[in-house]
Each structure stands twice: as C-alpha cells, then as structure tokens.
Amino acid sequence: xxxxxxxxxxxxxxxxxxxxxxxxxxxxxxxxxxxxxxxxxxxxxxxxxxxxxxxxxxxxxxxxxxxxxxxxxxxxxxxxxxxxxxxxxxxxxxxxxxxxxxxxxxxxxxxxxxxxxxxxxxxxxxxxxxxxxxxxxxxxxxxxxxxxxxxxxxxxxxxxxxxxxxxxxxxxxxxxxxxxxxxxxxxxxxxxxxxxxxxxxxxxxxxxxxxxxxxxxxxxxxxxxxxxxxxxxxxxxxxxxxxxxxxxxxxxxxxxxxxxxxxxxxxxxxxxxxxxxxxxxxxxxxxxxxxxxxxxxxxxxxxxxxxxxxxxxxxxxxxxxxxxxxxxxxxxxxxxxxxxxxxxxxxxxxxxxxxxxxxxxxxxxxxxxxxxxxxxxxxxxxxx
Numbered sequence: 001x002x003x004x005x006x007x008x009x010x011x012x013x014x015x016x017x018x019x020x021x022x023x024x025x026x027x028x029x030x031x032x033x034x035x036x037x038x039x040x041x042x043x044x045x046x047x048x049x050x051x052x053x054x055x056x057x058x059x060x061x062x063x064x065x066x067x068x069x070x071x072x073x074x075x076x077x078x079x080x081x082x083x084x085x086x087x088x089x090x091x092x093x094x095x096x097x098x099x100x101x102x103x104x105x106x107x108x109x110x111x112x113x114x115x116x117x118x119x120x121x122x123x124x125x126x127x128x129x130x131x132x133x134x135x136x137x138x139x140x141x142x143x144x145x146x147x148x149x150x151x152x153x154x155x156x157x158x159x160x161x162x163x164x165x166x167x168x169x170x171x172x173x174x175x176x177x178x179x180x181x182x183x184x185x186x187x188x189x190x191x192x193x194x195x196x197x198x199x200x201x202x203x204x205x206x207x208x209x210x211x212x213x214x215x216x217x218x219x220x221x222x223x224x225x226x227x228x229x230x231x232x233x234x235x236x237x238x239x240x241x242x243x244x245x246x247x248x249x250x251x252x253x254x255x256x257x258x259x260x261x262x263x264x265x266x267x268x269x270x271x272x273x274x275x276x277x278x279x280x281x282x283x284x285x286x287x288x289x290x291x292x293x294x295x296x297x298x299x300x301x302x303x304x305x306x307x308x309x310x311x312x313x314x315x316x317x318x319x320x321x322x323x324x325x326x327x328x329x330x331x332x333x334x335x336x337x338x339x340x341x342x343x344x345x346x347x348x349x350x351x352x353x354x355x356x357x358x359x360x361x362x363x364x365x366x367x368x369x370x371x372x373x374x375x376x377x378x379x380x381x382x383x384x
Contacts, residue, residue, distance in 0.1 A: 037189075037190050037191070037192075038066075038119060038121030038123055039118070040102075040116070040118040042116065042117065043113075044114045044115065045113040051110040051111060054084075054086070054104065054111050056071050056088075059104055059114075062111065063114065063118075063120055066119070066120060066121050066122045068093050070091045070094075072088055072090070072096070073088055074088060074089060075087055082108075083106060083107050083112075088102045088103075092119075092182055092194075093130055095182055095196070096179075096180075096181050096182070098183045098184070098197075098199065098214065099184075100116075101116040102114060102115075102116045103115045103116045119189065121191070122191045123191060130180075132180065132196060132198070132218065133217065134215075134218070134220045136198060137178075138220060139215040139220065140176045140177075140178050140198075140200055142220045142222065143198075143200040143215055143222065146222045147202050149204030150206040151322065154203075155205075156324070158320060158324055159205070159324065161350070165347075165349055166350055176200045176201055176202050177201070178198040180196065181199040181214065182197070183195055183214045183223060185224055195218075195223060196217040196218065197214040198215040199212055199213075200212070201213075201228075205323055208267055208323065209229060210227070210229045211226055211227045212226045212228065229263075232252040233250075233251060233252075233262060233264045234251070234258070235248075236250045236258070237287065238288075238297040238300065239287065239288040241295055241297070242368065243301060243302075243367075248262070248300055248304060249304070250282075250285060250287070251263065253281075257281060257283065258282050258284070260279065260287075261279070262300070262304060265325055266307065266317050266318030267324060269303055269307065269325050270328065271296055271299050272327065272329050272330070273293070273296065273330065274331045274355070274356075275331055292357060292362055294364075295366040296366075298330075298368070299366045301368070302370070303325075303371050305368060305371070305372070306371055306372045306375035306376070307325070310379065316379070319382050325351075326346065326352060326353045326375065327352050327353075328352070328355065329355065330355050330366060331356075331357055332355060332356050334356075344356060344366075344371075344373075344374050346378055348377070348378065351378060353374045353375075355370075
C-alpha cells in the first residue's frame, strides 16, 4: 500500500509544475520570435495565455533579448481601439544599431504582440571591437569627399542663421556631426555582418541633397547611404482666390497624397499653414480649397511666379541667386493689417514670409502683387 503524500511533498510538486510551466512558456515564446540567424520575425502575435504586464524589462525577458543589447525608448502612441504602441530602437554594447525598430503592442497594459526589425541574439558579434581606428573628424571628411558637392548648407550664412532662429539654439549648425552606430549591410540583417560605423548627415545645396552616410570606423570607407530628400514634383492646378485657376507644381508624398511643395524652384518652395505650421495636404493634384485655406494656393502660385520672373529675366536662382527660397506661411495668426494696409511680413534672417488676414472679415493678404513685393524684399536683402 502506497503512503499518502505529505503536505510538503504536494507543495514541492506544485511549485515544480509552476516553474516548469513558466520556463516552457518562455522557451516557446523565444522560439516563436527568433529566426535561426538570431533576428526577430517581423510580425508576432501572442495568445492570451502568453500575455504579460507591459514594462521594458518584461519585454526584454519575453523576447529573450541578448544580454549585451538594450531597448531605447522612442515614443508611444494610442490608436482608436484603445491599444497603446511603444516604439524602441536597439543598442548593442551601448551603441545604437542602425535601422532597428521594435513596436510593442499592448491592450489594457498587457503585451499582446510585437512587430519590427530587431536582433535578439548577436552571437559572435559580441567579440566585435567597439573602438574606432579613425577619428570622427576623418569620418566627416570622408563623407564630404564622397558627396563632392559644389556648396553645402553650413557654407550658406543665411541657411545657418535660419536654423539658429528656428531652433532657438545659437550654436545650431548644418555642419556634420559623427555618431557611432552599428550598421549591417545585409537585407537579411545577419548580425555576423555587423560593422562599427560613423553615421554622418551631409546637407548639400548645390546640387541639392541630404543623406546619412555610414563610414566604416575602422577603414574610413563609405559602406552605405540613406537619402533624406526625395523629389517627386508633379504638375497640378490651383483654384486661387485672386488669380483664378492656375498651373502649379506640388509634391507627391505617397499615392493619392500631395502637399504644397515645389522642389523644382531653387532649393524648394514650401507653403505651410500659418495656423499650425503644418503642410497643406490634398488627395489630388487639382487643388480647390475652401476659405481661408484657399489663400494658401494664392501664396504658392504667387511666390512660384515671382521665382520664375527673376529666373527668366535675370537668371537669378532664388532670392540669393544660389537657390535659397523663402518658407511661406499662409493665414498666419497674429499678422493683421496695420492702419488699414494689408500686411505680409518677410523675416530676412530666417527667410520666412508670413501672410496675414484682415481682422474684420479674415480677408487674406495673398494677392500676386503682394507675393512679388515680399519676394523682392528677399532679393534686396540678399544683395544689400
């Protein structure tokens, strides 16, 4: 006859089962996320029995993140169904890993899934040297030599002043800065192919281009580049308030999404909403906006025509002759008439033009003669 189990024995069995179940769940979750090369699968949905409370530490434990790696929080966002999504990039041995992104999906503070591009197991990469053989200054010069532009943004005093004014930082500059980064020049994101690199942003104005360049920190060779400026100028029409229907250029952002930007005019004509400083967006290249937004079409057409006038008659590319274009703000709040006269204001240091509205009826100060007047102020300022 078998002896009955004691209370102590029963407790030991229960604890063992619980621990085994947790370890088994952790192992099965790790296998769910990880591919054979140590890279996380792009889309992962948990079953309800795998849900755990959200915290960065729980995320790292759940996905089995490499001990030498870490999550760097970027931001969170809420959607319309009550979920919160947390975004992270990855660091390895304290250095950011380029092009990584982990999005953690949660509901009621429980982790329900993951998506993105992330390395879970770096393997032999733990032996990589994290000390660069070339200096940051040499890395910057290698990037500049690679671009071979005629002129750069940091060589333009007006652009430099504009950056300082808009950023509120008197030390701000377009001159490149070098930051260490891990870069993997491989579509499969194989961590064994990871290299230590300098990430350097170079902004050229002639010809126009802006990109991040990855310079091998051991050899000084450019191993990759990622453009930040993509030009997709498309012709369209604009029903203006003062000049009727006119031809304009706008920018294609994505299929069926356009904004009032014309990168064929110098370094680029940009017309923004002065109420919130954001782009005007339309689902067609044929623009027909209701008032007061319609005044933005007058501004865009008027400044574009002013550029064409100086370009065709005087071969002048932009207000400075080298492509500089004012950023325009239509319906700028706080810019109203003075003593009964229409008001638009050029800020020459920042090279912005703010177009206001009449207080009594919100009439927009955006006629083509006013646009030409303010644009000419910019030309005169740059020649003074």
